[in-house]
Amino acid sequence: MKTTSLKLVLVSTPIGYLGSGKGGGVELTMRSLIKGLLSLGHKITLLAPQGSVLPSDCSAAEIRHVPGIDQPSWQHQEVSAPVVIPPDGVLLGLWEQALELGKESDAVLNFSYDWLPIWLTPRVEPDLFHLISMGAVSQVMKTLISELSKSDPSRLAFHTYRQASDYELFGEPVVLGNGFDLNHYDFQPLGGGPLGWAGRVAPEKGLEDAVAVAAALGDRLLVWGVMEDPEYAKKIESNFPPGTIDWRGFLSTAELQSQLRTCRALLNTPKWNEAYGNVVVEAMACGVPVVAYDRGGPGELINSGFTGWLVPPDDVVAMTEAASQVGMIDRKECRNWVENSASHDGFARRVESWIKKGISTTKFPKG
Structure with missing residues (x-):
């Protein structure tokens, strides 16, 4: 079957620039996936905090740097903590650009474990997809993910079944594993x-x-x-x-x-x-x-x-x-x-399949 090239916008974690180590495993996941998606012929634009870098084997991806204060991580907050979004934070800048670029792209893939992009999903024109990177460490996130699972489960994916079981999902979860070069x-x-x-x-x-x-x-x-x-x-x-x-x-x-x-x-x-x-x-x-x-x-x-x-x-x-x-x-x-x-190319094919299945049938790849 002929592979159709997609125009994809990837949105990095806002808790630190790529290369800082603050993003933990998300940084490694993103680098491996970008290389795999590029090898499949897809066009990638990455939005990431100022200072982020990609390895040379991902140079075909366009990277746009966004300034702003790091977003507080849910890992360091109580499970019942409220949502906090700094007004001059990088999270807002990332998603302002993501929504604009998403109008001319086939899909926007979110890597951040944050309330804002998931809340936006049913409310905006671009197709937003979320690779959830953590278990249910926040009640507000758990509730929001459950709500999206009920209204549009195709927009959510998880790394393992055990991770997915942390959430109250409707139907079988999409589980993608991970990939490494x-x-x-x-x-x-x-x-x-x-x-x-x-x-x-x-x-x-x-x-x-x-x-x-x-x-x-x-x-x-x-x-x-x-x-x-x-x-x-x-x-x-x-x-x-x-x-x-x-x-x-x-x-x-x-x-x-x-x-x-x-x-x-x-x-x-x-x-x-x-x-x-x-x-x-x-x-x-x-x-x-x-x-x-x-x-x-x-x-x-x-x-x-x-x-x-x-x-x-x-x-x-x-x-x-x-x-x-x-x-x-x-x-x-x-x-x-x-x-x-857990190869990076196998992971990229699984992500590709997930996104293509989830893209609205009224939309066509923009090439």
Whole structure:
């Protein structure tokens, strides 16, 4: 079947510029998807906060920078918190341009977990689509997503079924998984290195549990990620033997995978329902088994006993025992799973199919 080229507007997360690390896994998702959509022949315009950058392999996409103050993240607010949109915030600027560009495009794809774009969806002319990046951490967002699911479910998609189950949806959810450019991850067949952990250094990521596992095994834990809560980090460090934590900071994909692939296992310890679990897949792409709490998205990504181990949530003893058994895992099985289930081109095809099915039948691609 002939592929019809689409004109797509992609709207980035407003909580930080691309390359800052503030956007977490959304940044990686966007870069992989843009490359995949370009390879399918689609025309991409990306709206992103001032300072955002794309890798050279995404240079065919047009990027428009929007100034403004970062939008507060729902990750750091109470579940019952009200909507807050700074009057000089980047969120308003992003969507002012998105609605204008959307008039001459086939669809607008939103990556931000924010009230405004979802509320706008049934009220504006452009076709807006939302790849929801988080679980139901906000009651107002949960309600709004449920309402859109009832009126137009084709406009919503999720990364995993576990993430989607956080919401009160009408009908089966659209689940797209995620995608990674595997050319950026080198397979390492040999294990035996240290333990690793990656993520934002913040309480909901549960770093203290991973450190406890490393300490129990008399091991060193390599830690990568944005230092979002320095006081939290200091408290953890003070509770364990010196040298247990090896802080590596926030690194580019190339730098991260070069260090991550030396690990014998990645520990994944979230205290909340992760929507997907990008670092889980990045580790497996390098051949690194993952020991994770069976909570949220990672529970759908890990084949326990084959690509790592799933243990009961918050059970540090069980995680310690599982981490001591990662030598039983065939590291090639980890890489094989990623190649079969989470490539960037496969992800782009799934997103393409979702958008084409959801575009109004009264509209035609503008070419």
